[in-house]
Amino acid sequence: MLAFTFVSTAAATTVVYSVAAASLIMSSSSSSTSSSSPLNIYLARHGQDEDNAVGILNGHRNQPLTSIGMRQASTVAEKIRSAGLTFDAIYSSPLQRAHQTALIIASEGQCLSSKCTSTHGSESAVQVMDQLIERDFGKMTGTPTKEIRSRCSGPGELLLTDTISYFLKPEGAETFPDLIERASGVIEDIRQQHEGKDESVLLVTHGDFGKMLYSAYYQLKWEDVLKQFHFGNSEVLILSKHSTS
Numbered sequence: 001m002l003a004f005t006f007v008s009t010a011a012a013t014t015v016v017y018s019v020a021a022a023s024l025i026m027s028s029s030s031s032s033t034s035s036s037s038p039l040n041i042y043l044a045r046h047g048q049d050e051d052n053a054v055g056i057l058n059g060h061r062n063q064p065l066t067s068i069g070m071r072q073a074s075t076v077a078e079k080i081r082s083a084g085l086t087f088d089a090i091y092s093s094p095l096q097r098a099h100q101t102a103l104i105i106a107s108e109g110q111c112l113s114s115k116c117t118s119t120h121g122s123e124s125a126v127q128v129m130d131q132l133i134e135r136d137f138g139k140m141t142g143t144p145t146k147e148i149r150s151r152c153s154g155p156g157e158l159l160l161t162d163t164i165s166y167f168l169k170p171e172g173a174e175t176f177p178d179l180i181e182r183a184s185g186v187i188e189d190i191r192q193q194h195e196g197k198d199e200s201v202l203l204v205t206h207g208d209f210g211k212m213l214y215s216a217y218y219q220l221k222w223e224d225v226l227k228q229f230h231f232g233n234s235e236v237l238i239l240s241k242h243s244t245s
Contacts, residue, residue, distance in 0.1 A: 040200040041190060041217070041239040042087070043210050044105065047072035048233045049097035055145045058097075059137030059173075065100045072234035073101040077109035080236075086113040088199040090125055091190075093132035093206060101234070102126040102204035115199075126204075131186045134206035138173030159223060163230040166208075176222040179212035187217055207231050214239065 047069030051058035065073065090112075092102035106112060106125045116125055137143075143151065145165075152158050152167040159166040169175055174182075186203070194201050205213070215225040217239045231237065 038198060039191065039195045039240065041187075042085075042200065042202045043213055043231075043237040043239060044076060044101065044202060044204045045207055045210050045231050045233055045235050046093075046095075046098040046101040046204060047076075047104075052233060057137050057140050057143045057145060057148075059134055059141040060095070061141060062095050062097075064096050069097065069233065070100070070104065073104035074108055076101075076234050076236060077105045077107075077111070080105065080109040080111045085109075086111050086116075086200065087202045088113045088115050088197075089127065089194065090116070090202045090204065091127050091129040091132060092204040093134065093209075094128050094130050095133060095206075098132070098204045098206060099126065099128065102202075105202070105204070111202075113200075129186070129189075129203070131182055131189075132203060132205040132209065135179055135208040136172070136174045137167075137170070139171045140167055140173060159226055161227050161230075164226075166226055176208075176212060176226070179209055180216050180222055183209065183213045183216035186213065210237065 047065050049058065049065055049069055050063040051061055053066050053068070090102055090106055092099045103126055112125050140148070140151065148165045148167055149158065152165075152170060157168055157170075159168060166176075167173070190201055190203070203213070210231045211225050211229075212222060214220070214231075214237060215222045
């Protein structure tokens with residue numbers, strides 16, 4: 001049995017389950033309505049990769065998990081197994097840090113439904129979804145995180161939170177409104193494929209894009225979501241307990 005601590009957010013009651021290497025964050029919107037065939041959408045952020053370990057902005061850089069990241073993914077798999085969660089589909093970003101995390105969860109978590117294994121087989125249960133890729137960081141790609149404030153020092157270039165400094169409009173980067181548009185498309189695609197079938201779906205993605213999936217799902221301002229919580233390595237976020245209309 002999992003133990004939970006309740007935290008209030010502007011959008012919903014958020015339930016956070018923390019362990020040494022992973023957290024399970026459960027969110028249910030007050031505007032959600034019950035359905036006879038609910039769609040449960042889970043988001044997982046990848047484990048620590050080589051850029052995370054040394055404080056480098058990765059964006060589309062395709063770095064693998066570190067040994068710590070692999071252990072984090074294994075811890076998530078164990079918590080999912082202990083919670084008795086099963087998924088009818090697992091989708092992953094094409095970047096290897098997310099795909100490796102998804103494969104570990106699928107193989108170690110014993111979390112694939114019979115529907116999933118009969119459709120894809122346990123070895124190919126993870127489906128790559130290109131739209132789950134991390135934000136394109138543009139010219140900030142490969143930059144040390146400690147240099148964010150000095151490189152983005154102009155008016156309106158930064159949004160500061162308690163944990164992260166978010167750069168907003170560097171040359172060549174996706175903006176957060178760009179991410180909202182992409183995230184809305186992902187949610188619509190998932191709903192078209194899975195809603196009304198009483199299914200649970202896991203999306204393995206990234207920090208910035210995961211938060212914009214949350215923002216798009218609950219139709220929240222992206223600025224507010226960036227300030228609400230940190231979506232850390234190997235955290236799991238439940239967007240819904242019931243599908244919304």
